[in-house]
Amino acid sequence: MKVIMKSSMMLIGGLFSCLLSFSQETKQTVLISNLENVKGNLYIGWYNQSSTFRVNEKAIYREKVAVNNQKDLTVLFKNIPQGKYAIAVFLDVNDNYTLDKNLFGIPTEKYGFSNNVLPALRAATFEESVFELNQQEAIINIKLK
Numbered sequence: 001m002k003v004i005m006k007s008s009m010m011l012i013g014g015l016f017s018c019l020l021s022f023s024q025e026t027k028q029t030v031l032i033s034n035l036e037n038v039k040g041n042l043y044i045g046w047y048n049q050s051s052t053f054r055v056n057e058k059a060i061y062r063e064k065v066a067v068n069n070q071k072d073l074t075v076l077f078k079n080i081p082q083g084k085y086a087i088a089v090f091l092d093v094n095d096n097y098t099l100d101k102n103l104f105g106i107p108t109e110k111y112g113f114s115n116n117v118l119p120a121l122r123a124a125t126f127e128e129s130v131f132e133l134n135q136q137e138a139i140i141n142i143k144l145k
Contacts, residue, residue, distance in 0.1 A: 025078050026136045032073045032089060034144040035110070040093035042067050044075055047086050050126035054088045056097065067091060086129035087114040089142055110144040118145045 030044060045059030052058035065075055090099040091110040100108045114131055117124040131140070 026080075028077045028080050028133065028137065029139045030075045030077065030087065030089075031139060031141045032075065032112070032144065033071070033141070034112075035067055035070050035073060035091065037069045037071060038067065038091065038093055038110075039069060040067050040091050040109075041065065041095060042073065042075075042089065042091050043097075044087060044089050046077070046080065047088065047126065048083060053086055053126035053129070054123060059088075080133060082132075082134050084130050084132050085114070086126045086131070087140060087142065088124075088129070089113070089144065091144060107145075112142040112144040114140055114142060116141065116143050 032042060032044075035042075042065045043056060044063045044065070045054075045056060046061035047053045047058070048060055056062070061077055061080060063075055063077065065073060067073060089112045090107075092098070093109055094100065099111055102108050111123075112118070113124040113129040115124075115129050117128040119128075
């Protein structure tokens with residue numbers, strides 16, 4: 001009887017531990033800077049493969065945040081599993097869900113990437129922007145260009 005009681009208590013304790021670990025939320029914080037006091041919508045996409053990088057609809061995690069004359073913005077993402085990711089961000093000031101470009105293909109709206117990679121004559125690649133999320137919580141700084 002003692003053995004059964006002890007086994008039951010251990011099982012209940014193990015289940016309780018599992019429930020506690022599932023209920024704890026982890027947060028990844030994306031800090032966006034250099035917004036320059038404009039209005040619009042900020043689109044943030046997390047990608048885990050180069051073939052889908054910078055394709056808004058293919059982001060595995062994404063967020064749309066209204067911007068209203070702020071210089072900086074903090075966006076929380078919850079419970080993103082460990083792994084390799086690249087983040088692409090753009091500020092859509094005319095609400096057309098597109099990073100607008102001029103005749104020469106140069107963006108006319110602000111954009112940025114994880115690792116703050118901003119090549120002069122092209123968009124950053126997945127390989128340049130990728131980082132490893134291997135801790136419970138992370139802070140990712142992205143400065144818009």
